[in-house]
Amino acid sequence: MGKLIVVSNRVGPLKDTGKAGGLAVALVDVLRERGGVWFGWSGQVSEEGTFGEMKRQKSRNVELATVDMNKADYEEFYAGYANRTLWPILHYRLDLAEFDRPYEQGYRRVNERFATRLKPLIEPGDVVWVHDYHFFTLAGQLRAMGVECRIGFFLHIPFPSPDIITALPRHTALVRSMLAYDVIGFQSNRDRNHFIEYLIQEAGGERVGEDRVRAFGREVVVKAFPIGIDAExxxxxxxxxxxxxxxxxxxxxxxxxxxxxxxxxxxxxxxxxxxxxxxxxxxxxxxxxxxxxxxxxxxxxxxxxxxxxxxxxxxxxxxxxxxxxxxxxxxxxxxxxxxxxxxxxxxxxxxxxxxxxxxxxxxxxxxxxxxxxxxxxxxxxxxxxxxxxxxxxxxxxxxxxxxxxxxxxxxxxxxxxxxxxxxxxxxxxxxxxxxxxxxxxxxxxxxxxxxxxxx
Missing domain, CATH: 3.40.50.2000 (Glycogen Phosphorylase B;)
Incomplete structure (x- = not known):
């Protein structure tokens, strides 16, 4: 079994500082069990951005690997498309969504750049687990670069009904790129069902099993995985x-x-x-x-x-x-x-x-x-x-x-x-x-x- 590579916008910390969220603690635990890499944004804005040096920090068998963004990446990808376009739409707030083409272009550019920096870290047998709305298109970029390993995606926020998501310009291209993942996970059955409804209504998709859907020439697992905490x-x-x-x-x-x-x-x-x-x-x-x-x-x-x-x-x-x-x-x-x-x-x-x-x-x-x-x-x-x-x-x-x-x-x-x-x-x-x-x-x-x- 290869290593686990977790991808999220923000990464770490590797130690529970008392302020780390439950998700960070859970991901570190599973990374420690399997050995792996947690890859994402450093939280820093620099002139070199994603072309700068990759920052690497290792603790036992887990490594944090992060890259910066430049100012345009931050404004268009993060503050723009992720938080001014996707966040309001996915929370049913069309009235607050901003549809700005440079934002969308920045989002795709940063996904491509992150895929480019991630690819050398991936070895045969590895499994890649991508998190949240910042990286809907990451697997599509990795597949275009020849990456064949198993790649999964988990959405931490809601996925709205088809009549909401179709208000997003070029929504079909976005969802098509999601089908490059092998497993697509949601927090609730309601969110999962909305995604399946979209595939059937808008993409001519079909269900081929309890948790499997075929669309855009791909067959993928689409399932609810309700996230938990370390309750005990x-x-x-x-x-x-x-x-x-x-x-x-x-x-x-x-x-x-x-x-x-x-x-x-x-x-x-x-x-x-x-x-x-x-x-x-x-x-x-x-x-x-x-x-x-x-x-x-x-x-x-x-x-x-x-x-x-x-x-x-x-x-x-x-x-x-x-x-x-x-x-x-x-x-x-x-x-x-x-x-x-x-x-x-x-x-x-x-x-x-x-x-x-x-x-x-x-x-x-x-x-x-x-x-x-x-x-x-x-x-x-x-x-x-x-x-x-x-x-x-x-x-x-x-x-x-x-x-x-x-x-x-x-x-x-x-x-x-x-x-x-x-x-x-x-x-x-x-x-x-x-x-x-x-x-x-x-x-x-x-x-x-x-x-x-x-x-």
């Missing part, structure tokens, strides 16, 4: 010194009050303004919660160079100020809005000390916050997960309280139900969800995908 590992984090310290701080602030927590990057797909309005509705419709329940929203900024993100940040600050001005008392602030991240162990303590997690994206491939919240709970006194029906996690975690994030009245009513939920019901819901996330953890996700990819 995360469940120990609240007991760590950092986790306990965070829990104690929160309890000292709250006293006998209840806390609702939301943890998201500032992004229009996360539905945070809708969440603030639903919490306002809770205080309006159920006034007994005034002074008794608060919302803590942790929202580190992302993609701050894009106008849409500046706008949503301003909207959130305005909404929080408006709601606090309306309902706050001298000893109680309804919404605490923190625009920075926390290390994972501290975050686990924050989850455990929150009676409810309000996870209400308007669209999400999976949403690992939902799984982390469940993992962090005290089995003897667990909190309640209130989860958007439009998160991929809702397919698995159907014992959560499922809501329509657009319906503020429904979300407010569900929050009230969760606040009043008796202990035995909270425990039975928690136990069912915890068993699922332990069984379908990050290790199993990676092994399942790679078992299909290895053929």
């Amino acid at each position: 590992g995360f469940s120990q984090f609240p007991k760590s010194p950092e986790g306990r310290r965070q829990s104690q701080r929160i309890k000292a602030i709250l006293g006998d009050r209840a806390q609702i927590v939301g943890v998201d990057r500032v992004d229009y797909s996360k539905g945070i303004p809708h969440r603030f309005r639903a919490f306002e509705r809770l205080l309006e419709d159920y006034p007994e919660n005034r002074g008794r329940v608060s919302l803590l929203q942790v929202a580190p900024p992302s993609r701050s160079e894009l106008d849409a993100y500046v706008d949503i940040q301003r909207e959130l600050e305005h909404l929080a100020g408006q709601i606090n001005g309306r309902f706050a008392d001298v000893d109680w602030t309804p919404i605490r809005f923190i625009m920075r991240g926390f290390p994972r162990k501290a975050l686990a303590g924050l989850y455990r000390s929150s009676r409810i997690a309000l996870v209400t994206p308007l669209r999400d491939g999976m949403n690992l916050v939902a799984k982390e919240y469940v993992a962090a709970q005290d089995p003897e006194d667990p909190g309640v997960l209130v989860l958007s029906r439009f998160a991929g996690a809702a397919e698995e975690l159907n014992e959560s309280v499922i809501v329509n994030p657009y319906d503020t009245e429904e979300v407010a009513g569900s929050l009230q139900m969760a606040l009043q939920m008796p202990l035995d019901e909270r425990k039975s819901r928690y136990e069912a969800m915890f068993n699922k996330i332990v069984t379908n953890d990050a290790k199993r996700w990676a092994e399942s995908f790679l078992s299909y990819l290895s053929g």
